[in-house]
Amino acid sequence: xxxxxxxxxxxxxxxxxxxxxxxxxxxxxxxxxxxxxxxxxxxxxxxxxxxxxxxxxxxxxxxxxxxxxxxxxxxxxxxxxxxxxxxxxxxxxxxxxxxxxxxxxxxxxxxxxxx
Amino acid sequence: xxxxxxxxxxxxxxxxxxxxxxxxxxxxxxxxxxxxxxxxxxxxxxxxxxxxxxxxxxxxxxxxxxxxxxxxxxxxxxxxxxxxxxxxxxxxxxxxxxxxxxxxxxxxxxxxxx
Numbered sequence: 001x002x003x004x005x006x007x008x009x010x011x012x013x014x015x016x017x018x019x020x021x022x023x024x025x026x027x028x029x030x031x032x033x034x035x036x037x038x039x040x041x042x043x044x045x046x047x048x049x050x051x052x053x054x055x056x057x058x059x060x061x062x063x064x065x066x067x068x069x070x071x072x073x074x075x076x077x078x079x080x081x082x083x084x085x086x087x088x089x090x091x092x093x094x095x096x097x098x099x100x101x102x103x104x105x106x107x108x109x110x111x112x113x114x115x
Numbered sequence: 116x117x118x119x120x121x122x123x124x125x126x127x128x129x130x131x132x133x134x135x136x137x138x139x140x141x142x143x144x145x146x147x148x149x150x151x152x153x154x155x156x157x158x159x160x161x162x163x164x165x166x167x168x169x170x171x172x173x174x175x176x177x178x179x180x181x182x183x184x185x186x187x188x189x190x191x192x193x194x195x196x197x198x199x200x201x202x203x204x205x206x207x208x209x210x211x212x213x214x215x216x217x218x219x220x221x222x223x224x225x226x227x228x229x
Contacts, residue, residue: 043217043219
């Protein structure tokens with residue numbers, strides 16, 4: 001079974017703090033993704049990575065950055081957290097580029113609250 | 116207009132009922148169509164996907180795509196309380212695009228009453 005784990009289930013941070021969200025997958029997947037999920041807006045893609053040290057912007061990259069130093073690990077960084085970044089953050093992975101179209105495996109999510 | 120539209124529900128049905136969940140999409144170039152299930156406080160899990168038009172069946176679940184009307188459906192037969200979850204539809208463009216990303220509907224919350 002593919003396992004995607006995220007470092008925290010719940011996180012509370014203050015406005016202006018730098019926040020790190022970690023994601024690890026154990027199935028040697030090439031592709032990794034970061035989404036945020038908000039009521040009424042669904043899942044929106046923040047950043048994705050097709051290979052180590054590679055990253056591409058998704059639909060809403062503003063205020064976020066990512067790091068992929070190892071194949072199994074993909075980090076999402078909020079440079080200066082703001083209240084509008086309060087959300088559920090979901091990490092996903094897929095085997096290779098074509099499979100990303102239809103078969104992504106998600107982690108349990110991190111519910112981030114910025115006060 | 117959102118690229119993938121989905122009725123948010125909630126939809127409440129008695130155990131054993133046939134459930135129909137629906138989405139519409141606007142981009143006729145979409146080629147892959149997925150259904151994800153998301154239990155409360157969990158990440159989405161892939162239920163099934165179809166490529167282009169037609170039906171696909173997996174146990175009690177049937178996914179249907181009608182490209183002429185841009186309609187995506189998921190049917191659940193003999194629904195169980197354990198089917199209670201949010202169901203998300205998603206679509207993607209054909210492989211080879213600059214950004215091969217999933218485009219999700221907002222999800223339909225389903226409650227199956229015992």
